[in-house]
């Protein structure tokens with residue numbers, strides 16, 4: 001087997017060719033890397049640009065930050081702040097209110113119902129708080145509605161039914177009449193109780209909180225029933241009592257269902 005020895009000239013040429021090919025391979029690899037990097041960066045830029053529009057399901061923190069800054073510069077399109085409702089639990093944090101001979105107090109009924117009303121409104125997406133009878137918050141209180149919950153005493157054993165009133169001299173009479181009417185209608189529907197249209201007392205119309213809240217805040221007071229004759233409804237079916245009031249408030253805030 002013979003092996004022809006290459007002349008030195010040919011050897012140099014071969015070495016040059018190999019070096020050239022090596023250089024070409026390196027530049028090709030570099031080109032591929034640069035190309036890939038450009039593609040990657042431009043793809044990411046497009047992705048981020050697409051995601052700067054409000055995008056509630058977005059999970060990436062970078063996208064979230066960009067989304068926030070985009071929102072900050074734009075006025076909100078849909079989100080109105082939730083409607084604010086104040087519920088006064090009659091006598092709460094002050095006294096017991098009416099007391100029956102067996103010890104049942106008005107305040108325990110009022111507070112139970114007020115908390116149930118608040119829970120229902122909260123579920124409906126309203127911003128609601130339960131206030132004490134003389135809560136300092138009532139001074140200049142601004143809300144979309146304020147409703148105070150009271151119960152009539154055990155003093156007239158045969159008396160049954162409910163009453164709703166607003167302040168005598170109202171700054172927003174149409175609004176407050178509508179609030180009273182919504183409460184009357186929905187409370188009657190939910191509880192089946194008789195509505196005492198003609199026995200609204202001066203005390204109800206001159207209720208102290210009406211003179212503390214901001215004049216533009218529509219307010220009403222409801223006497224939800226009598227602690228003797230309506231006791232079963234008030235203590236054992238407080239869910240219905242609360243539903244009637246919550247529906248009345250929603251009727252006022254949203255208008256009656258179509």
Ligand SMILES: [Zn+2]
Nearest residue numbers: 090097150151
């Ligand atoms: Zn009371």
